[in-house]
Amino acid sequence: MNEKKILMTVRDLCLTYDASLGGSETEALSDVNLDIYEGDFICVLGPSGCGKTSLLNIMAGLVSASSGSVLMRGKHIRGVDRERAVVFQTPTLYPWISVKKNIAFGPDIRQVPESESAEKVEHYLKLVGLEDFADSKPYELSGGMRQRTALARALVNDPSIILLDEPFGALDAFTRNSMQDLIRNIWKETSPTIFLITHDVDEALMLGNRIVTMSQRPGRIIQEFEATFTDRVFDGDEDVRYTQEYINMRKELLTLVGYGKA
Ligand SMILES: Nc1ncnc2c1ncn2[C@@H]1O[C@H](COP(=O)(O)OP(=O)(O)OP(=O)(O)O)[C@@H](O)[C@H]1O
Numbered sequence: 001m002n003e004k005k006i007l008m009t010v011r012d013l014c015l016t017y018d019a020s021l022g023g024s025e026t027e028a029l030s031d032v033n034l035d036i037y038e039g040d041f042i043c044v045l046g047p048s049g050c051g052k053t054s055l056l057n058i059m060a061g062l063v064s065a066s067s068g069s070v071l072m073r074g075k076h077i078r079g080v081d082r083e084r085a086v087v088f089q090t091p092t093l094y095p096w097i098s099v100k101k102n103i104a105f106g107p108d109i110r111q112v113p114e115s116e117s118a119e120k121v122e123h124y125l126k127l128v129g130l131e132d133f134a135d136s137k138p139y140e141l142s143g144g145m146r147q148r149t150a151l152a153r154a155l156v157n158d159p160s161i162i163l164l165d166e167p168f169g170a171l172d173a174f175t176r177n178s179m180q181d182l183i184r185n186i187w188k189e190t191s192p193t194i195f196l197i198t199h200d201v202d203e204a205l206m207l208g209n210r211i212v213t214m215s216q217r218p219g220r221i222i223q224e225f226e227a228t229f230t231d232r233v234f235d236g237d238e239d240v241r242y243t244q245e246y247i248n249m250r251k252e253l254l255t256l257v258g259y260g261k262a
């Protein structure tokens with residue numbers, strides 16, 4: 001039985017970008033409906049240009065929908081809020097300040113006393129394995145380390161949900177695997193709610209407890225899957241990806257999102 005509480009509700013969401021800035025009118029999202037429960041790890045899969053980033057931006061409060069609604073704990077979201085942290089594909093770190101100061105940025109602007117925030121900043125620095133790089137500047141870091149910093153900077157504000165837009169897409173395969181392990185461990189150990197966009201079917205299967213597939217633009221949700229592969233990997237079963245169950249779900253997902261043969 002599912003005793004989990006609903007955290008966010010996306011209802012009948014539509015988005016059409018208008019042509020007022022000189023471009024053409026684009027219908028990006030059509031009738032998107034989704035319930036997100038506390039503690040979910042949702043992975044969203046869909047073809048390029050189907051509206052995934054648009055959906056995330058609306059959920060973050062960065063973009064307004066044309067119609068429909070996004071509720072958080074039953075209330076309409078209004079603009080950006082620290083309850084919803086966003087991690088983009090290219091980390092948007094402040095280049096002139098250190099890793100530690102980047103992570104402390106949110107608590108600093110909220111004027112959290114340093115006595116309170118310092119311990120948390122240290123905790124998240126350690127959690128993402130960057131304690132030896134606390135004083136480095138972002139340009140001195142590798143891509144994976146920058147993304148770790150962005151993750152710590154998101155987590156330190158105790159968001160209710162972390163929205164990630166293809167956060168590992170620009171990383172090499174080894175770094176991507178280690179980032180996937182990191183985010184899985186964080187999810188299993190601290191139970192944040194996670195909404196992660198990816199176009200990588202294996203990433204979705206290896207991370208999410210719910211996998212949501214979107215259609216070609218205008219994006220709508222076509223089907224949703226529940227998966228336990230991430231739990232099994234966490235429990236040490238790395239070979240779960242070779243099971244028939246995994247292979248079957250992979251095939252179905254590939255066909256649904258249009259990467260496989262129809
Ligand atoms: N600010 C904007 N103004 C006008 N059109 C936009 C804007 N942002 C996105 N679009 C259009 O909306 C559609 C959906 O774009 P979006 O970035 O949400 O897709 P996506 O699924 O994230 O794609 P990708 O997988 O390539 O990142 C595309 O056709 C895109 O050209």
Ligand SMILES: [Mg+2]
Nearest residue numbers: 052053054165
């Ligand atoms: Mg995108």
